[in-house]
Amino acid sequence: MAKRPTRKPFTGKHMTLILVAGFTVIVGVNVFMATLASRTFGGIVVENSYVASQKFNTWLDEARREEALGWQVAVARRGDGRLQLELTGAPEDAQVLAEARHPLGHKPDQALTFTRGSDGTWASDAVLPEGRWTLRLRVETPEGAVWRTERAVL
Template sequence: MQSDKPSFVFTGWHMLAAMLLFFGTIITVNFTMAYLATSTWSGLVVKNTYIASQEFNGKAAGIRAMLSTGIKGTLAVKDDSIRYGLAMPGDKPVLADKVTAHFKRPVGEHQDFVTELEPAGAGVYEASRQVLPGNWIVEIIAVKDGETIMHEANRIAVTGEGK
């Protein structure tokens, strides 16, 4: 006894639907990922990679010379203040003519800012500025007699309401 009811037949329309669903999913995911990648971070680390590569050895030598002096920096971000201390080994204060702090978000640049730290005595420099909570990369440059005596970058996390 055989049934006259035909079994399922895979037709060209079924194949077309399967291909549209398959490739449509892949294309949608790719466009979504591309949009998210370009809208969240520019990817720009240096403006000109060729120039940066040419300057690398000079910068590396400068950093080695700076590290050989033994100067250490300590950064504290609390409440509405930024505090940075410069000291030689043995906690001897280091005086600088100018100390600048560049606060940068790890991703994006719309909240980045630069602030000049004022001397507060004994190798301590301060600025009154609220820093929003979250992760920051803080690049600090201290200059004495026109020469950079400290150039460092620290990654910090600020918690709470500017604390």
């Protein structure tokens, strides 16, 4: 007759080790994820959410007026590091301003102005450093029309 192997009893020590190991993994993953989150996003979308909520309907009205203008823009990075815009629908005497923001806030914002070239495109006055940027464009006409948009620049 074959002898059966005997099992050691499951004790409180075993359960304690399982619980400690499980919670150690959970806490470790949470600390890791929180560290990644806090290093990649500053968390500020607007400075004061109450004030922003009071202006929301005004912003919607402005967006509708800007959309009704029908202007379009295409953004490209030139070989010399400056940005080039193809702005359609806007008058030739418009003024183009922009603010380039790093999406994660790791680099300081860059203020850019654009000059219209003889070929009808607009070129930035300064070089935009390599990397991913969000370009906030503002086009103004002497008559007071304002058009704003955002474009990603890679």
